[in-house]
Amino acid sequence: MYCEAMARTRDPAVRRLLLERAAQMLRTRQPVTLRTLVAGTGVSTMAVYTYFGGMDGLWKALRQEGFTRLATRLAAVKRSADPVRDLAALGAAYLANALENPDLYRVMFDAGFDLEDTGAADETLHRLVQVIERAKAEGRFHDEVDPLELATQSWAIGHGLASLVATGPLPHQALAHGAPMLTALFTGAGDEPARCRRSVEHGWGRAAPARPTSHDRKGAP
Amino acid sequence: MYCEAMARTRDPAVRRLLLERAAQMLRTRQPVTLRTLVAGTGVSTMAVYTYFGGMDGLWKALRQEGFTRLATRLAAVKRSADPVRDLAALGAAYLANALENPDLYRVMFDAGFDLEDTGAADETLHRLVQVIERAKAEGRFHDEVDPLELATQSWAIGHGLASLVATGPLPHQALAHGAPMLTALFTGAGDEPARCRRSVEHGWGRAAPARPTSHDRKGAP
DNA sequence: TCACAATACATAGCATCGCTATGCTTTGAT
DNA sequence: ATCAAAGCATAGCGATGCTATGTATTGTGA
Incomplete structure (x- = not known):
């Protein structure tokens, strides 16, 4: 009654992918920005918000x-x-x-x-x-x-x-x-x-x- | 012959003003940005470029x-x-x-x-x-x-x-x-x-x- | 003293930044 | 099978630093 229907589950692989890619870009001295981060990964900018709540959350993670x-x-x-x-x-x-x-x-x-x-x-x-x-x-x-x-x-x-x-x-x-x-x-x-x-x-x-x-x-x- | 005419001299006071204001904003936890820095000082954003060559130069200074x-x-x-x-x-x-x-x-x-x-x-x-x-x-x-x-x-x-x-x-x-x-x-x-x-x-x-x-x-x- | 050129300065516009609003799609519990 | 909730994609917003362009100013050589 309290929760009538659950929804699409988020894929932990996406979170790890973004995190590893960010670390990789950091290591190779590429500027880590919202758009450059998701570029080429197939995921959209919104993923950063669903998984981290924004760029600040990404930096914390x-x-x-x-x-x-x-x-x-x-x-x-x-x-x-x-x-x-x-x-x-x-x-x-x-x-x-x-x-x-x-x-x-x-x-x-x-x-x-x-x-x-x-x-x-x-x-x-x-x-x-x-x-x-x-x-x-x-x-x-x-x-x-x-x-x-x-x-x-x-x-x-x-x-x-x-x-x-x-x-x-x-x-x-x-x-x-x-x-x-x-x-x-x-x-x-x-x-x-x-x-x-x-x-x-x-x-x-x-x-x-x-x-x-x-x-x-x-x-x- | 090599230098036929000199031009308007830049005022060191402006440089000091911007620098002190930046330090002050830093101290009061206000975000130091190009526009917020010059806001209220009377000088325009270009001053940052003539005196520091850009924001990077300001940070260095x-x-x-x-x-x-x-x-x-x-x-x-x-x-x-x-x-x-x-x-x-x-x-x-x-x-x-x-x-x-x-x-x-x-x-x-x-x-x-x-x-x-x-x-x-x-x-x-x-x-x-x-x-x-x-x-x-x-x-x-x-x-x-x-x-x-x-x-x-x-x-x-x-x-x-x-x-x-x-x-x-x-x-x-x-x-x-x-x-x-x-x-x-x-x-x-x-x-x-x-x-x-x-x-x-x-x-x-x-x-x-x-x-x-x-x-x-x-x-x- | 005057005129010119080099520089300071002001404004407008550009690409990009992080973020949000809006639909559409997917999914899982009922 | 249904349908609401969540993931996801796109478009657009304000703000960022920066550059281009035009104007104003001033030191210098004549």
Whole structure:
């Protein structure tokens, strides 16, 4: 009685198609616009509204896609016997992901509109928190270290480097600063300096830094 | 013979007017567009083209304005007897500036188009390098510390925090992470831990953190 | 002092942007 | 089988940045 007749169901494939195409256009530096997005796909401009509610919704979904890819990348980092080494590996993976899709990374944070899906970022942080707690349990860090705070600080370091490199001011080589910075941070948290440096450098080497692509900008949001 | 007649000179006041108005609109979250920018100023849309060559030129000029304000803010940090304290004060000033005009800060780095005026950023870095060299000369840092590298790392920390707070993921309180992070970095560079912490916290207190404004987004570039 | 040319400035128009209004088509529950 | 609800396609709207064209202004060389 309340709902007398249901209607045509929307095809999830269309949504994925648009999202992947948008990410692809972002990656190839093509301006992502409503009409250019649907051009050649066979679907009409209205699809963007039925599936995303407009371009803003598409950007939000794209940002979430970015967080999803990041989470996948971080999940691929295998746990080792050394939690500090794992922390460094996570940091390296974070930077590698950011520099492999710099435009998507920009969308994730440069956003001019609010981000409501704070859960995505929180989940990423949680991964760090867990490893930090493991390091604490093994006595690598002081007892008074707050895992969430240390995780946030690690994040700030990673994001600072990633952002400065992705937006231009620093060259790709600057990513190498990540290792000494994390070493300083973890040493400050209580880890023994020499051991910390070895752990971080081991973990850091697990992820390739970046591609030396020549970068020309064009039509970012 | 080569230049037979010169013409009407352009008024620098118009350029400054447009630039200040753009910064003001950015600050009040009004969408900065070609027509809204010149509306009410008496000048026509063409002025944007004669003075900036288009909207892209205006954004570039705005970004340089952002760097100029930052440089002014940093120049206001008085030199004390303690270089590490001065470093922390510079970091705090950097964050304070970023959070006082978050939208301008975004324009400075989020830019979708290349930044050619790397000199502006370099000049900011140079200020840090000088103080770090002073700290080295006073024996606070190891001899093998590269001032430019340490300055870059300090910048990455400041930018990471500023960016994460300015774009939303972290709350304003997160700026407080700056002090412990810089302490860890400088301790890693050779400073004696307890003394470093005192220096950083003293320097950090010299600059107010930020305004607790409720933030709603609207029409960023 | 005068006249000219180069430049600033004002207006109008263009292509494109995101979005909405309007039908038509499809679909699934009754 | 029916029919309402939702997907979908098209056309058009206001607004965007930009360019083309014409006018006004002003510094300079004569």
